[in-house]
Amino acid sequence: MNYLKAYCNLIRKEEHRVLPEGYTEKHHIFPISLFGKNNRTVVLTAREHYISHALLEKAFIKRYGFDNI
Numbered sequence: 001m002n003y004l005k006a007y008c009n010l011i012r013k014e015e016h017r018v019l020p021e022g023y024t025e026k027h028h029i030f031p032i033s034l035f036g037k038n039n040r041t042v043v044l045t046a047r048e049h050y051i052s053h054a055l056l057e058k059a060f061i062k063r064y065g066f067d068n069i
Helices: 003-015 044-063
Strands: 025-030 041-045
Touching: 003 041, 003 044, 025 044, 041 044
Parallel strands: none
Antiparallel strands: 025 041
């Protein structure tokens, strides 16, 4: 599975939608830990936020290996 592609599809879908009701979280599209400060954020539900981080983790493990995390 291409985890980075799945992450990009999730983020693109959420960039152009109306804000969901209920609890939401702000998510940096480009992780601050890797790319430094940036203003590229999307608003995600808690479930979407969890999934986005899980996809990023899988993508980086697949690309760089488990030892480099």
